[in-house]
Structure formats: structure tokens, C-alpha cells
Amino acid sequence: MNILFILQYYKIGGVQTVTHVLSNKFVQEGHNCNVLTLTPSKGEEIHPILNSRIGVSVIDSHTLSTKEAIIQLRNFLIDKNVDVIINQSGHLFRTTALIKNASKDLNIKIISVLHNTPSFGLKFRYKHNITGKLKYYKNILKLAYSYRKVYKNSDLYILLSESFISEFEKISRLKNLKKIRLISNPITIANEDFIYNFERKEKQIIFVGRLEYTQKRIERILNVWGKIQSEYKDWELTIVGDGPDILRLKNITENKNIQSVKFVGFQNPKSFYEKASILLLTSDYEGFPLTITESMNFGVIPIVYGSYSAAYDIISDNYSGMISKPNNGFDEEDFTNKLKMLLSSVTKRKDFSLNALNDSRRFLLNNIYEKWEKIL
Numbered sequence: 001m002n003i004l005f006i007l008q009y010y011k012i013g014g015v016q017t018v019t020h021v022l023s024n025k026f027v028q029e030g031h032n033c034n035v036l037t038l039t040p041s042k043g044e045e046i047h048p049i050l051n052s053r054i055g056v057s058v059i060d061s062h063t064l065s066t067k068e069a070i071i072q073l074r075n076f077l078i079d080k081n082v083d084v085i086i087n088q089s090g091h092l093f094r095t096t097a098l099i100k101n102a103s104k105d106l107n108i109k110i111i112s113v114l115h116n117t118p119s120f121g122l123k124f125r126y127k128h129n130i131t132g133k134l135k136y137y138k139n140i141l142k143l144a145y146s147y148r149k150v151y152k153n154s155d156l157y158i159l160l161s162e163s164f165i166s167e168f169e170k171i172s173r174l175k176n177l178k179k180i181r182l183i184s185n186p187i188t189i190a191n192e193d194f195i196y197n198f199e200r201k202e203k204q205i206i207f208v209g210r211l212e213y214t215q216k217r218i219e220r221i222l223n224v225w226g227k228i229q230s231e232y233k234d235w236e237l238t239i240v241g242d243g244p245d246i247l248r249l250k251n252i253t254e255n256k257n258i259q260s261v262k263f264v265g266f267q268n269p270k271s272f273y274e275k276a277s278i279l280l281l282t283s284d285y286e287g288f289p290l291t292i293t294e295s296m297n298f299g300v301i302p303i304v305y306g307s308y309s310a311a312y313d314i315i316s317d318n319y320s321g322m323i324s325k326p327n328n329g330f331d332e333e334d335f336t337n338k339l340k341m342l343l344s345s346v347t348k349r350k351d352f353s354l355n356a357l358n359d360s361r362r363f364l365l366n367n368i369y370e371k372w373e374k375i376l
Contacts, residue, residue, distance in 0.1 A: 001376055002032045004082045006099060008089045010037040010056070014185070014290050015088050015115045020050060021188045022086075025369050027051040031376075034080055036073075038062075038095065055080075061098060073102035082108055084376055090114035090157065093149035100153040111375065112154040115185075117308055118147070118168040121215065121285025140171060147172035151179060156375055158183050160288040163309035181375055184313075186368035187360065189270050189294045196299050196357055198350050203235040205339075206276040206300070208269045208291045211243030217330070218245065219252055220282035220305070224336045226258040232343050235260065238276070242266040273298035277349060278342060282330060286310065296320065296360035299353040303338050305330055320352065320359035 003026055005019050023033040033054045038061040050056070059076065061069040077085075085103065089095045090112040099110060122139050151157050151172065157179045159168060169177060207221055218239065225237045239249070242265050253261050264272075269291070279295040281304040288310045292302050296314075302321035304311050307330075315321040322342070324335040342349050361367070 002081050002083045003034075003086065003376070004077070004080065004084070005033070005035045005086045005088060006095070007035065007037045008092060008095060009039050010035075010041050010058075014287075017188045017290070018115075018185045019088060021186055021365060022369075022372070023054050024049075024051050025186075025365055026372075027053050029369065029373070032080075034082075036076065038069075038098075061095075066098070069098055070102045073098060074104075074106075077103055077106055077108060082106075084109045084111065087112040087150075087154070088115065090150055090154075091116070091120070091143065091146055093146040093153075096150040096153045109156075109376075110154045111156045111158060112150050113158040113160075113183075114164070114168070115160065116287035117285060117310065118143070118159075118164055118171050119285075121308070144171050144173060148174060154179065156181055160184050161310040161313045163313055167309070181371075183371045183375075184363055184368060185288050185290060185293075186365040187293050187297050187363045188290055189268075189273070189297070190365075191270075191273075191297055194274060194298060196354075198299065198353055200275075201277045201299065201349075201353065202275045203232075204272075204276045205235060205237045205278045205280060206240055206269075206272050206295075207238075207280050208240045208272065208295070209281070209289075211239070211241050211245045211249060213245045213248070215285060216243075216245075216283050218249055218282070220330055220332065220335070221280045222249065222252050222256070222258055222261070224280075224282075224332060224339060225261065226256050227336055228340060228343075229259050231340075233260070235343060236262065238262045238264060238272060240264055240267055240269050240272050269294070270298075273300055276300050277353070278303060278339070280339070281305065282335070283307065284330075288314075292321075293360050293363040296356040297363075299357040301342060301349060301352045301356050303335065303342070305335065314363075316355070316359055320355040322352075 026033050035056045037058050040058055040060050059072050085099055085108055087099055122136055158181050162182055209216055273295050279300045279302045284307055286308045292314050304323055306323040306325045311323055315323055317323045322338040324338055
């Protein structure tokens, strides 16, 4: 089968990583794959290890007229004899309209994927005043319009988490949800060479992700660690990632004299997952965060702020990790107590670590591929 992944952008990010992992797997299983992006790279391109049979192409839909873009894409679809398009922008109706028009009468199945929570965390992006509320409702209406258009022009529509269905239904106001399928993102960091041994776990707490304020709210982690660091002097907090908020976060660490914190920049997190004991995530919103499933697959125990529904689908609370539930927002005291509970008990960490490892098996690539194979 000839499969085409279409992305809006080709840059560092979770969607691109998942696309690389899935396309490699599809080729491994005997399919032909191509990746097409609709926006030229602007310096954030990544150079993944792709199977040599996978082609990566660009159609600059932003500089072409609509007609020209349709013609170029149609010619590409015919040239590659595409059977299935996986549209990785399940929230953009213009992208889907382009795909639908270009594939007219070509008998190509269109599968659109929403790589975020249906609300995109909009309630956290605007101030709680009249202006903020107006912006929120305006953007929700835009999302609703896009969802209805994309859904109508797709043969199947993929959500990453079961808990997203009700939210998608509420926002889109669609009554017929027969096209929806649930397929989570796979774990994208292989660990075949990893031999689990709890005794090798170090007294290391990690955050892995982009350092930016609006979504990730990493200063919460620093504040929590700052309150208890003196009680756990043999532990260390490591921040793995980079982004626009890095200088502010370093200033917070310095100004508050928070000890045992390391900023290591953007790196492959595998070596940190192998050694770390605990992962902290305090985002105001997330879609389906890869860092949780990836870390669990190395026996790292996640403690997360449960502001997004996927957290409850990924983590078995108080078994394979801990979820700090919202209490008029982020509850710093509750989050701190959960962290202290694990830091203070080797027995709990050992149990939770093994449970996290076993619980993550649901998201292994082979298991996710089987779900894709059924709908191609």
C-alpha cells in the first residue's frame, strides 16, 4: 500500500517525531511511504533516521495560488500512486480542503489525525476578563467550524485518547461520530537495549520538554523543588530541553537560591530516562504528551498536574504514577506532597517504577501499528 503523510510544517516537534516513527514502521511492514510538508523549513528542520525508501517532499502551499497548489498536489498523488493520505493536521480545514480537492476521483482514503486535546487548552491562554472570554469563544467557534469541515472531508478521523471524544463532540457539535477511531501515539524512543534494574536508578528528578511559559509552566516545578530541596540534598532536578523561557527559569533558580538544579539544554532524553527515577510535568494543557509514555517505558515514575484528560488515560493514578488533580488551578501543596511521598520511600518507588514500565506497554510501537493496520 502507498501511504502519504501530509504535515503542515517540518520542524522539531512531537507530530514530526511520530510521523517518522510510524512511516519507518509502515515501510518495515511492507508498505511504501512518503512524507509531504506544505510549508518550507525555516531553520528548525530535523534530520531523522528515515528508511531510505521514504521520500520527503515540499509543496509550498503558502506562495502558490489555491489552484496551483491543488494541481501540484494532485500530480504528486498520481505520480506516487497514493492509496492512503494520513493528514496530520486534523484541526486545519484549509489543509483538508486542499487534500480533498487534489484527490478528487482518485479513490484515495483520507485519514485525518488530531494531535492535541480538542480544546487546544484555550481556556488557559486568555485572561479571565470580558476581552479574554470574547477571544476564547471566538477561537472555540473557529475550532468548531474547522472540525466540522475536516470531519466531513475525511474518511476517518483519529483522536489520541478516549477522553477526547466527549470534548470533540461538545466543541464540534457533530452528531454522527462514526468516523472516529482511537489510536494513541506510539512510544517513539526505542529501548530494546535497555535492561530494567531498579537498583541502577539514580536519585534524579527530570523534566523533559520545551521551555515555554504559556503551556508548560516549568516554574511550578522549580517552586516545588525549592520548597523541599533542603530535605533531599542527595537528589537532583534536571531540566532537559530548551525554549524561549530558559533565561527566566534560570533567573528564578538563581534569585530563589534553588539548589541542585541542572539545565542541560535540548538533548536526546534516552540517557536521562535510563537513569532518572521521577518525571515531573506541570503543564496547564497537553494533548498526548510523549514524554510521559516514553519515560514510563524506562521505569520512570510520572507525577503530573492533571489539567488534561489524557493524563488519566495514560497513568493509573497511585499505581503507575501520580496525578495531582486541579483544585481551583494548580495545587502546589498537593503536588509537593506527592513528590515527597515518593522521595521518602524506596519501596513505593520500586513498586511504582515497575508498574509504570508494565503500564507503558500499551503504547509500544507494535501495538499501535496493529491499530493502524486495521484501518488502512
